[in-house]
Amino acid sequence: MGIPDENEYDVRYTTPKDHPYLQKWMEMEENRLWYPVSSDKDVENMSKNWVGFYKYGASLTATYKGEVAGIATLFLMPYRKVIHHCLLYFIVNPEMTGQGVGTSIVKNITHLGKSYFRFEWINAEVWEGCPALPILEKLGYVEVTKQEKYIKKKDGTYLARHVMQVNLLEDSDGK
Amino acid sequence: MGSKPDVTFRPTDKKDLTLFAEWLLQPGVLVGFPMMDRREVEDAVRLWTHYIDKGLSITALYKKKPVGAANLYLHEVEKMAHQSLFVVILDEKYRGKGIGTLLLKEIVKLGLKRGLEILHLEVYDKNPAVRLYKRLGFKEYGRHARYLKDAEGNYYDKILMQMEIQ
Numbered sequence: 001m002g003i004p005d006e007n008e009y010d011v012r013y014t015t016p017k018d019h020p021y022l023q024k025w026m027e028m029e030e031n032r033l034w035y036p037v038s039s040d041k042d043v044e045n046m047s048k049n050w051v052g053f054y055k056y057g058a059s060l061t062a063t064y065k066g067e068v069a070g071i072a073t074l075f076l077m078p079y080r081k082v083i084h085h086c087l088l089y090f091i092v093n094p095e096m097t098g099q100g101v102g103t104s105i106v107k108n109i110t111h112l113g114k115s116y117f118r119f120e121w122i123n124a125e126v127w128e129g130c131p132a133l134p135i136l137e138k139l140g141y142v143e144v145t146k147q148e149k150y151i152k153k154k155d156g157t158y159l160a161r162h163v164m165q166v167n168l169l170e171d172s173d174g175k
Numbered sequence: 176m177g178s179k180p181d182v183t184f185r186p187t188d189k190k191d192l193t194l195f196a197e198w199l200l201q202p203g204v205l206v207g208f209p210m211m212d213r214r215e216v217e218d219a220v221r222l223w224t225h226y227i228d229k230g231l232s233i234t235a236l237y238k239k240k241p242v243g244a245a246n247l248y249l250h251e252v253e254k255m256a257h258q259s260l261f262v263v264i265l266d267e268k269y270r271g272k273g274i275g276t277l278l279l280k281e282i283v284k285l286g287l288k289r290g291l292e293i294l295h296l297e298v299y300d301k302n303p304a305v306r307l308y309k310r311l312g313f314k315e316y317g318r319h320a321r322y323l324k325d326a327e328g329n330y331y332d333k334i335l336m337q338m339e340i341q
Contacts, residue, residue, distance in 0.1 A: 038253035078218070079209045081323045120321070145317025145335055149293055152257045163317070 002100045003064065011108050014059035014071060016051060021068040023047040025091055033153075034130045035089070050075075050089060058086070060112065062105045069093045072105035074113050074122065086113065088124040090132065102135045110139065114168040121167050127151050128160040141166045180237060180272045184281050187232035187244055189224060194241050194266075196220045201267045206331075207302045209323060233285060235265075235278045242269040245282040249289065258293035258337075259286060263304075275304065279311055283340055295337035299323060305334060313338045 003009045025031050026043045037043045050073055053059045059073040072090035077083050088109060092101045113119040124141060126132050127150070141164035150161035199205060199216045210216045226232050226246050235243040243265035250256050261282055265275050286294050296313065298305055299322070309315075313336040322333035 036252055036255060038255075042252050077209075079215050080211045081209050081325060084324050085322075123319075144319060147295070147316055147335065147337065149339075150258065151254050152292075153254065163319070 003104070004099065005065075008065045009069070009104075010063045011060055011105065012063065013057060014051060014054040014061045014073065016054060018054075018061050018068055018071060019047060019051040021093070022051060022071055022091060025094060028094060031091065031094065034127055034132065035091075058112075058117070060105055060109050062101050064096060064101070067093075069096045070101040070105045072109035074109060074117065074119075076117075084120045086117070086119055086122055088113075088122050090124075097131070102132065103138065106135055106139050110166060110168075120169050121165050124164045126162050126164060128162065130162075133162065133164070136164045136166075139166065180274055180277070182274055182277050183236045183239070184233050184278075185236065186230055187223075187227050187234045187246070189227055191234050191241055191244060192220050192223065192227075195223070195244060195264060198243075198264050198266045204267060206325075207299045207304075211326065231285070231289070233278070233281050235274055235281070237269055237272070237274060242266045243274055243278050245278050247282065247286060247289070247291075247294075249291075257291060258295060259289075259291055260295055260297065261286075262296070275307055276311070279307070283311075286340055292341055293337055293339050295335065298334050298336065300332040300334065302334075305336075308336050311338070 023043060026035055026037060026047055027040060032043065035046065037046050051059065053073050053075060056076055058076055059071065061068055062070040070090065070092040072088065075087040075089065077086060090102060090105055110122060113122050124136055143162050144165045145163045147161040149158040151159040153159065196216050199208060199210065200213060205211065210219050223232060223246055226248065231247040231249050233245050234241050245261060245263045248260040250259065263275060263278055283294065296308060298308065315334055315336050317335040319333040321330040323331040
């Protein structure tokens with residue numbers, strides 16, 4: 001499915017005003033499972049840290065009919081030996097999932113990572129069974145590591161962590 | 176290695192942080208770490224304060240002198256609190272005496288005491304400690320190619336290992 005009315009859809013840089021949307025979506029049980037958060041306090045901490053990357057121009061917000069529809073952010077690395085790559089997180093308004101917003105913002109943020117930040121590759125971490133996985137695969141992200149039992153659910157079962165990566169270098173062997 | 180080295184352990188004191196920075200800044204050591212210079216090392220070491228406060232850091236003493244340390248980066252997020260990343264650093268002058276092995280065993284003990292099920296670590300390509308980790312039961316589960324890039328443009332892979340401790 002695509003965006004219902006393309007003329008009403010836009011992608012812009014994230015601003016601090018987008019934070020309440022992110023926090024609200026992350027607090028929802030169906031989303032909370034897929035991010036590194038458990039309590040409301042975790043959500044508050046992570047969402048603040050997440051939106052904070054707007055200061056570096058590393059975060060994009062999708063809007064539909066003027067409302068925030070999704071956020072994709074490149075978490076920049078703190079040390080110079082690792083500034084050639086970053087970690088991607090994204091989230092879609094639960095009322096707009098399945099309409100192409102996720103694909104659009106990941107495509108846009110990947111382009112920003114390549115053309116502006118000159119990253120050599122981008123990693124995205126997702127848990128086993130996460131609905132974001134097919135979006136990443138569709139856009140060329142491939143699994144580089146799988147860490148078993150990374151997440152322990154309330155029922156005592158575990159989920160693996162997949163690290164997905166897209167290579168942004170021009171030549172085929174990525175060197 | 177013969178007889179057991181004269182090593183004892185105690186919870187890390189914040190005063191030890193200066194030593195950690197010194198050990199990391201010994202020639203050649205930073206090749207195996209993401210930090211590049213003193214400023215980045217001091218920044219990284221400062222972050223350990225939080226873990227020291229929570230009793231998650233151990234200092235090894237050789238003949239009563241601090242010579243190494245290990246730290247558990249225990250998650251506060253409940254669903255990830257069963258596993259932890261850890262790091263070990265050792266004063267270069269005291270390598271090859273079996274202190275690293277004892278320190279690792281001590282951090283496993285601390286992990287068990289804190290209810291951990293899994294310990295994992297990140298080590299960079301060509302680091303001889305990989306052999307020690309393997310010997311103690313850690314298994315490689317993945318590798319991030321070209322994870323570090325030094326000032327000369329050389330790349331180093333990040334090797335990811337983990338072990339179930341209970």
